[in-house]
Amino acid sequence: KEPMRGYPQLRVGSMLKGRIVDIRNTWFAFNGTVPHMALPFRGTRMSIVYFSRRGWQRIRTEVVEQLEELDFRLPRDSLPDVGGKPGAAVAAAPAPAEPPQEPEEVDEV
Secondary structure, rough: EEOOOEEEEEEOOOOOEEEOOOOOOOOOOOOOOOOOOOOOOOOOOOOOOOOOOOOHHHHHHHHHHHHHHHOOOHHHHHHHHEEOOOOHHOOOOOOOOOOOOEEEEEEEO
């Protein structure tokens, strides 16, 4: 079998230790550079995927405010000053309706 692009030690169809995370109606952040997959599902699924690049902390104040209005959460400690307060633009971001659930351990990914 062919190696996975970027992971020569892994072969397509390999068994890996992983975990299942229920992401319905909730935010879930993970390192997308690590191999991952989606399990089969029924219905409609929408995902918003975004990533950052070097220097993202220099984001303009108005962009931070626009992201806040869309309920995006940015790391507070690394944001520019807004209204004289570091990270003030996202400090008021609402908490998730339900706390995240502990992921279920599985042996296959």
